Amino acid sequence: MNSKVFRSDFLVIGSGIAGLTFAIKASELGTVHLVTKKKDSDSNTNYAQGGIASVLAPDDSIESHIADTLKTGAGLCNEDAVRMIVENGPSRIAELSEWGTRFSMKKDSAGKDVFDLGREGGHSKNRIVHARDLTGQEVERALLEKISTIRNITIFEDHTAVDLLTEHQLGLDHERAQKTCYGAYIMENSSGDIHSFIAPITMLASGGVGQIYQHTTNPEIATGDGIAMAYRAGALVADMEFIQFHPTSLYHKGGGRSFLISEAVRGEGAILTTISGKRFMEGIHPMKELAPRDIVARTIDSELKKSGEKYVLLDISFKGEAFLRNRFPAIFQKCLDEGIDISKDPIPVVPAAHYLCGGIITDRFGRSSIKNLFVSGESACTGVHGANRLASNSLLEGIVFSHSAAEYLRTHPEILKSRDALPEFPLWNKEGTFDLEEWILIQHNKEDVKRLMWDYVGIVRTNLRLQRAQRRIKFLAEEIYDYYRRSTLTLELVELRNLVTVAGLIIEGALHRKESRGLHHNTDYPDAKDEYCANIILCAQTRPLLKKHREIDIRW
Numbered sequence: 001m002n003s004k005v006f007r008s009d010f011l012v013i014g015s016g017i018a019g020l021t022f023a024i025k026a027s028e029l030g031t032v033h034l035v036t037k038k039k040d041s042d043s044n045t046n047y048a049q050g051g052i053a054s055v056l057a058p059d060d061s062i063e064s065h066i067a068d069t070l071k072t073g074a075g076l077c078n079e080d081a082v083r084m085i086v087e088n089g090p091s092r093i094a095e096l097s098e099w100g101t102r103f104s105m106k107k108d109s110a111g112k113d114v115f116d117l118g119r120e121g122g123h124s125k126n127r128i129v130h131a132r133d134l135t136g137q138e139v140e141r142a143l144l145e146k147i148s149t150i151r152n153i154t155i156f157e158d159h160t161a162v163d164l165l166t167e168h169q170l171g172l173d174h175e176r177a178q179k180t181c182y183g184a185y186i187m188e189n190s191s192g193d194i195h196s197f198i199a200p201i202t203m204l205a206s207g208g209v210g211q212i213y214q215h216t217t218n219p220e221i222a223t224g225d226g227i228a229m230a231y232r233a234g235a236l237v238a239d240m241e242f243i244q245f246h247p248t249s250l251y252h253k254g255g256g257r258s259f260l261i262s263e264a265v266r267g268e269g270a271i272l273t274t275i276s277g278k279r280f281m282e283g284i285h286p287m288k289e290l291a292p293r294d295i296v297a298r299t300i301d302s303e304l305k306k307s308g309e310k311y312v313l314l315d316i317s318f319k320g321e322a323f324l325r326n327r328f329p330a331i332f333q334k335c336l337d338e339g340i341d342i343s344k345d346p347i348p349v350v351p352a353a354h355y356l357c358g359g360i361i362t363d364r365f366g367r368s369s370i371k372n373l374f375v376s377g378e379s380a381c382t383g384v385h386g387a388n389r390l391a392s393n394s395l396l397e398g399i400v401f402s403h404s405a406a407e408y409l410r411t412h413p414e415i416l417k418s419r420d421a422l423p424e425f426p427l428w429n430k431e432g433t434f435d436l437e438e439w440i441l442i443q444h445n446k447e448d449v450k451r452l453m454w455d456y457v458g459i460v461r462t463n464l465r466l467q468r469a470q471r472r473i474k475f476l477a478e479e480i481y482d483y484y485r486r487s488t489l490t491l492e493l494v495e496l497r498n499l500v501t502v503a504g505l506i507i508e509g510a511l512h513r514k515e516s517r518g519l520h521h522n523t524d525y526p527d528a529k530d531e532y533c534a535n536i537i538l539c540a541q542t543r544p545l546l547k548k549h550r551e552i553d554i555r556w
């Protein structure tokens with residue numbers, strides 16, 4: 001074991017839109033170490049298709065975007081947070097363009113180049129800035145290219161954050177009311193060596209949790225590491241029960257990541273039918289196929305349960321090949337590879353786990369309840385999404401909050417000065433651990449967690465299924481934590497430990513929400529109730545701190 005100590009002004013964990021944006025801005029203030037557990041572009045961001053919501057059309061307004069977001073959030077959004085991302089949207093989009101992102105453009109009636117704004121579910125106007133159906137990939141490319149020109153930023157690929165450094169590692173965790181974060185233990189995947197990355201400021205931008213579910217649109221990196229690490233360190237976490245299932249992922253018989261059929265396809269007029277041709281969204285919601293995602297996903301789930309069929313159909317063939325190839329090149333090609341010509345045939349689709357609305361509670365500057373630990377992007381619970389996310393608000397949330405965190409630090413230079421007085425942390429101690437020989441045990445545990453979450457904590461929940469899930473996850477967690485204590489760390493083991501922790505948090509949040517609201521639908525409590533509209537907050541130390549409102553924890 002060859003443990004080293006790395007020091008910088010900022011430690012950024014994650015290379016999606018939130019981590020990269022923050023790194024660019026923080027590099028103007030000091031040195032940045034950015035760690036990412038696979039290749040630099042491996043992120044949910046890279047797969048985002050639809051785009052970024054922002055008020056840019058002459059017939060649109062800030063108030064309209066705010067109203068759409070609040071309505072979708074089902075009474076749980078923090079209106080200040082929503083206003084902040086909506087008002088900041090146009091400047092952040094302009095900045096992404098300045099940094100080299102090539103969004104799709106068109107000519108307006110006066111012949112001027114303007115953004116080609118798409119429409120998605122729950123939005124009352126066209127406001128989705130996109131780069132055809134490869135928006136995330138284009139943003140990621142532009143941000144990484146920009147970073148490659150900045151000397152203050154060092155990227156460490158294939159480096160996995162294992163745990164945050166706080167007073168806990170010094171044996172002082174009970175001495176201070178508010179803990180401080182000083183960096184993280186980071187594993188070099190190739191050697192298994194665990195290094196101490198020390199910094200006065202840590203930005204956690206490690207993304208979502210989709211891999212907890214058997215069917216997900218998320219890539220393999222989305223294992224909830226940041227949320228689990230922050231929770232273990234004592235940070236407040238909230239709204240974990242609100243998992244968004246995307247209604248339309250491409251149906252395929254095998255396992256693996258489910259390919260997303262973007263909401264923008266329905267935005268262009270695609271129609272959902274059963275295999276026998278019934279258009280089932282009519283009569284369910286006035287916006288039909290463009291109803292909010294939870295409603296479309298639940299309706300598909302119910303149609304599939306009624307019919308016993310494996311998928312429903314999404315038809316956009318009436319738009320013609322030339323349009324579809326240009327507007328949705330990735331979707332067109334992927335479907336063609338699967339033997340479906342979308343200009344002639346409907347697409348077989350099923351729902352899949354897609355996005356986590358909850359996460360680590362932060363304030364308007366991305367500050368968590370642990371001092372000097374900032375969080376941005378899908379790992380954060382900023383209050384923007386409430387009980388349900390409005391389409392294309394998440395990339396926006398990531399860039400706005402990363403910007404806001406950097407601006408806060410620009411105006412508080414004293415935080416950076418604390419680097420000269422950071423404590424010495426013990427090097428990682430792997431004494432008493434052994435190389436895990438039975439890889440199959442990890443693989444089976446992972447499959448068990450994913451299947452359990454899909455079957456019992458999915459789109460439609462019941463008390464019985466949630467209680468059963470809780471009993472089983474506790475058993476699995478004990479087994480996995482035991483391996484973890486005894487084994488030399490690997491990426492798979494680190495991820496498995498985090499998966500089971502976050503699965504437990506989702507179940508706990510779901511069990512305590514005795515109503516149906518937004519993305520959380522429990523048939524034992526089919527209606528929303530006033531007394532449950534507060535956020536459900538979970539914290540390792542004071543757990544469970546239930547039914548307390550965000551205002552007790554957050555300094556908006």
Ligand SMILES: Cc1cc2nc3c(=O)[nH]c(=O)nc-3n(C[C@H](O)[C@H](O)[C@H](O)COP(=O)(O)OP(=O)(O)OC[C@H]3O[C@@H](n4cnc5c(N)ncnc54)[C@H](O)[C@@H]3O)c2cc1C
Nearest residue numbers: 014015016018037043044045050051161207377378392395
């Ligand atoms: C298929 C798909 C389509 C989507 N389409 C849209 C859309 O059109 N519009 C929209 O607004 N949103 C969309 N979303 C959601 C959006 O992409 C994500 O919410 C957003 O990209 C999250 O950004 P992030 O920076 O927080 O995390 P990510 O982009 O997921 O980045 C997380 C980073 O953290 C790294 N990481 C994780 N754990 C560790 C660890 N332990 N150590 C080190 N590094 C770690 C990962 O490797 C990765 O680099 C989509 C998501 C998916 C999956």
